[in-house]
Amino acid sequence: MRPNGTLLITGGLGFLGSWTVEEAVRRGYRVIVVDALTYAANPDNLRELRAGFIAPTVRHIWSPVRYEGERGIPLLRPSDSDRFEPSDDVRSTVEKFLDSDLDVLTLLSSVEDYDLMKLLMEYVDGVIHLAAETHVDRSIEDAWDFVRAEILGFYSSIDAFRRVKGTSGKFVLVSTDEVLGEIMEGAADESAPLMPRNPYAAAKASQEHFAQSYMNTYGTPITIVRPTNAYGPRQHPEKFVPKIILNALSDEPIPVYGDGRQRRVWIYAEDVAVGIMDVYERGNPHEIYHIGSDDEMENLELVRRILAMLGKPESLIKFVEDRPGHDRRYALRWERMRALGWSPKTPMDEGLRRTINYYRERYADGSSIRR
Numbered sequence: 279m280r281p282n283g284t285l286l287i288t289g290g291l292g293f294l295g296s297w298t299v300e301e302a303v304r305r306g307y308r309v310i311v312v313d314a315l316t317y318a319a320n321p322d323n324l325r326e327l328r329a330g331f332i333a334p335t336v337r338h339i340w341s342p343v344r345y346e347g348e349r350g351i352p353l354l355r356p357s358d359s360d361r362f363e364p365s366d367d368v369r370s371t372v373e374k375f376l377d378s379d380l381d382v383l384t385l386l387s388s389v390e391d392y393d394l395m396k397l398l399m400e401y402v403d404g405v406i407h408l409a410a411e412t413h414v415d416r417s418i419e420d421a422w423d424f425v426r427a428e429i430l431g432f433y434s435s436i437d438a439f440r441r442v443k444g445t446s447g448k449f450v451l452v453s454t455d456e457v458l459g460e461i462m463e464g465a466a467d468e469s470a471p472l473m474p475r476n477p478y479a480a481a482k483a484s485q486e487h488f489a490q491s492y493m494n495t496y497g498t499p500i501t502i503v504r505p506t507n508a509y510g511p512r513q514h515p516e517k518f519v520p521k522i523i524l525n526a527l528s529d530e531p532i533p534v535y536g537d538g539r540q541r542r543v544w545i546y547a548e549d550v551a552v553g554i555m556d557v558y559e560r561g562n563p564h565e566i567y568h569i570g571s572d573d574e575m576e577n578l579e580l581v582r583r584i585l586a587m588l589g590k591p592e593s594l595i596k597f598v599e600d601r602p603g604h605d606r607r608y609a610l611r612w613e614r615m616r617a618l619g620w621s622p623k624t625p626m627d628e629g630l631r632r633t634i635n636y637y638r639e640r641y642a643d644g645s646s647i648r649r
C-alpha cells in the first residue's frame with residue numbers, strides 16, 4: 279500500500295495526462311490509467327515510469343482502438359519492452375498490479391465503458407479525469423468524437439464514482455478556460471458564467487454542468503480545475519506550439535490564423551500537473567480553481583519568439599484564413615490557486631527551450647516528422 283493510495287487518471291497517455299501521472303507517481307501515488315489510445319495518445323509518454331500495459335480487454339463502445347498514428351505521426355503501438363499483457367480479467371489484473379512494485383497500470387479502454395469504470399472505483403481513492411478529445415479545429419469539422427469522449431465518457435466516469443464511492447474520495451475534473459468564452463477585458467475569476475463558443479468548449483462546458491449537478495444533487499465531492507493554454511514536451515504535433523517548432527525546424531511555412539493577434543495565456547505543462555495535484559491534495563470539494571499564469575501574448579508574438587530562439591526567419595510565417603468563431607482572447611484570474619500555495623515556476627523562455635529540445639531530439643530525422 280502506497281502512503282498516498284491509488285489514483286485513477288483518465289487520459290493518462292495524452293499530453294497533460296502523462297505529466298499528471300508522472301507528478302502523482304513522484305508524490306507517492308500508485309496510478310491506474312484508463313486511456314482509449316486515440317491518435318493523440320502516446321505510450322512513450324509513460325515509458326520512463328515502471329508501468330504495465332494490458333491490451334483492450336473490455337468493450338469499446340464506439341470505436342475500436344487505433345494503434346497507428348495518422349498524418350505523419352509516429353506509430354503508437356506499445357513496444358515489446360512494455361509488459362504488454364492481454365487479459366480479459368480486469369479484476370485479477372488490477373489486484374496483481376496492486377500487489378506488484380509497478381507504479382502505473384494502463385488499461386487501454388474508453389472511459390465510456392461503465393462496467394469497467396465501476397469496477398475500478400472499488401480500488402481507487404480518487405480520480406483525476408482528463409480523457410477528452412482536445413483539438414478545437416477537429417471539433418469544428420465534426421464534433422461526434424467530442425460528444426462521445428467528453429459527455430458520455432465523463433458521465434460514465436462520474437456516475438461510476440458516485441455509485442461506488444458515494445460522498446467519499448475525491449474527483450477532480452480537468453476542464454478548460456475555453457468554457458468561459460472570449461474575455462476581451464481584464465480576466466475572469468471562477469464565478470464567471472459558462473459561455474462556450476466552439477464545439478470543443480461546449481462539450482467541456484457540458485462536463486461542468488454535469489459536475490455541478492452531481493455536487494448539488496448527490497453531494498459528490500468534485501473539484502473542477504480550468505487550466506489555461508498549456509505547452510511543453512509530449513504535446514501532439516497538431517497543436518500550435520509543436521507545429522511552430524516542427525515546421526520551423528524543417529523550414530516549412532508556419533500557418534497563423536487570421537491576423538495572428540489572438541491573445542492567449544501560456545503555461546508550462548509541468549506547472550499545470552503540479553497545480554492539478556495540489557488541487558487534488560489540498561483543494562476544497564465543490565470548488566473551481568483556475569490554473570493560470572502571467573505569460574499572455576499574441577499568437578504572432580509567440581511564433582516570432584520561437585523563430586528567434588531557433589534562429590529561423592520570420593518569412594516562414596504564413597497567414598491563413600481564420601477559423602470560424604475563433605476567440606480573440608482568454609484570460610483567467612488565479613488567486614485561488616495562489617492561496618493554495620501554487621504558482622507557475624517555469625519561465626516561458628525556459629519552458630520553450632525544453633520544449634524545443636524535446637521536439638528537436640525526437641524528430642531530429644526530418645522524415646519522422648511527416649511519415
Ligand SMILES: NC(=O)c1ccc[n+]([C@@H]2O[C@H](COP(=O)([O-])OP(=O)(O)OC[C@H]3O[C@@H](n4cnc5c(N)ncnc54)[C@H](O)[C@@H]3O)[C@@H](O)[C@H]2O)c1
Nearest residue numbers: 289291292293294313314315316318319388389409410508
Ligand atoms: N492542453 C491544454 O492546453 C489544455 C488546457 C486546458 C484544459 N485541458 C484539458 O486537459 C485534458 C487533457 O488535455 P491534453 O491536451 O493532454 O489532451 P490530449 O489530446 O493530449 O490527450 C487526451 C487523452 O485522452 C485520451 N482519450 C480520448 N478519449 C478517450 C476516451 N473516451 N476514453 C479514454 N481516454 C480517452 C486520448 O487517448 C489521449 O491520451 C483535456 O480534458 C483538456 O480539455 C487541456
